[in-house]
Amino acid sequence: MKISTKGRYALRLMLDLAINFTGEYISIKSIAARQDISEKYLEQIITQLNRAGYVKSVRGAQGGYMLSKAPSEYTVGMILRLMEGSLAPVNCAEDEESCDRASRCVTQEVWVQIQKAVEDVVDNITLENLVTRYQEKAEPVYII
Amino acid sequence: MKISTKGRYALRLMLDLAINFTGEYISIKSIAARQDISEKYLEQIITQLNRAGYVKSVRGAQGGYMLSKAPSEYTVGMILRLMEGSLAPVNCAEDEESCDRASRCVTQEVWVQIQKAVEDVVDNITLENLVTRYQEKAEPVYII
DNA sequence: AAAAATTCCTACCGTTTTGATAGAAATTTT
DNA sequence: AAAATTTCTATCAAAACGGTAGGAATTTTT
Numbered sequence: 001m002k003i004s005t006k007g008r009y010a011l012r013l014m015l016d017l018a019i020n021f022t023g024e025y026i027s028i029k030s031i032a033a034r035q036d037i038s039e040k041y042l043e044q045i046i047t048q049l050n051r052a053g054y055v056k057s058v059r060g061a062q063g064g065y066m067l068s069k070a071p072s073e074y075t076v077g078m079i080l081r082l083m084e085g086s087l088a089p090v091n092c093a094e095d096e097e098s099c100d101r102a103s104r105c106v107t108q109e110v111w112v113q114i115q116k117a118v119e120d121v122v123d124n125i126t127l128e129n130l131v132t133r134y135q136e137k138a139e140p141v142y143i144i
Numbered sequence: 145m146k147i148s149t150k151g152r153y154a155l156r157l158m159l160d161l162a163i164n165f166t167g168e169y170i171s172i173k174s175i176a177a178r179q180d181i182s183e184k185y186l187e188q189i190i191t192q193l194n195r196a197g198y199v200k201s202v203r204g205a206q207g208g209y210m211l212s213k214a215p216s217e218y219t220v221g222m223i224l225r226l227m228e229g230s231l232a233p234v235n236c237a238e239d240e241e242s243c244d245r246a247s248r249c250v251t252q253e254v255w256v257q258i259q260k261a262v263e264d265v266v267d268n269i270t271l272e273n274l275v276t277r278y279q280e281k282a283e284p285v286y287i288i
Numbered sequence: 289a290a291a292a293a294t295t296c297c298t299a300c301c302g303t304t305t306t307g308a309t310a311g312a313a314a315t316t317t318t
Numbered sequence: 319a320a321a322a323t324t325t326c327t328a329t330c331a332a333a334a335c336g337g338t339a340g341g342a343a344t345t346t347t348t
Contacts, residue, residue: 001224001262003145003233003255005336011251027294036245041337047296060345061293076254080145089147101180106277107155110220110269111147117261118145125254133250149307171323185308191325204316205322 007083009037010045018071018127025064052082077122089114151227153181154189162215162271169208196226221266233258
């Protein structure tokens with residue numbers, strides 16, 4: 001029942017791009033340094049995000065990556081689904097036909113309930129929400 | 145983000161014991177036949193359930209297994225936790241000290257939210273609930 | 289024009305987990 | 319004594335995980 005490092009790193013990566021947005025492209029190298037993740041591994045992950053159109057890239061010196069849309073346009077669910085393939089705890093939760101017992105199976109209903117619960121969380125948190133949480137953590141506002 | 149076959153089979157196994165309860169011990173062989181799961185694999189799974197005290201066993205002819213408590217005493221969560229080890233989507237959701245970024249990390253909060261959502265589902269479904277659902281599916285009551 | 293900085297692409301690889309299978313010993317009933 | 323079971327231990331192939339490596343392509347800087 002674990003989320004792989006690909007999914008976790010992808011979320012940190014996207015959040016890093018959102019938090020460190022300046023209008024300039026951000027290199028893998030700098031993300032890797034901030035997030036303490038191998039450059040080569042991040043490269044693989046960001047390639048998937050790029051192919052899905054979640055980020056845009058520019059090669060060469062001063063090149064790098066940038067979110068292609070506003071942080072509010074990305075949900076955690078979008079990012080995790082892209083990396084994990086699906087958020088179903090078992091195949092039959094998403095595709096009843098993957099098991100011919102599904103019609104009589106009550107455990108299948110449990111898996112569907114789990115999947116819905118997970119989706120209800122991740123589809124209702126955006127990168128923007130996370131940026132806000134980050135700022136509140138990093139720079140608490142003291143009302144005097 | 146998948147639940148392993150061990151967890152899934154364990155739930156079907158426990159439910160099978162609950163549904164087919166007659167007061168007599170039930171053999172692995174008969175469970176395997178009904179559930180269409182390898183006897184040898186079920187054996188390994190039920191061994192874990194036995195060691196945890198979730199089922200009791202008797203060897204020899206007419207031997208087999210039986211739930212050690214009433215179906216209402218088992219939650220889906222208990223069974224899944226036993227087989228999967230934990231329901232946390234990542235280690236830091238359960239054990240903050242497993243990552244020294246946890247205190248500043250906002251993705252960690254996401255994992256905690258996911259875990260809580262999953263637990264809220266599985267800790268509130270008992271085997272008894274599933275038996276009821278099963279009976280409603282298998283024998284619909286037509287009110288005329 | 290050359291050098292430097294970067295993404296892009298493909299392949300490979302060791303370790304762990306998953307999902308079993310196999311065989312024989314121990315126990316209990318028939 | 320035989321049959322039916324659980325119990326225990328070992329083994330194993332395949333897939334997934336979590337990377338690493340190297341070089342080609344592109345763009346900017348010098």
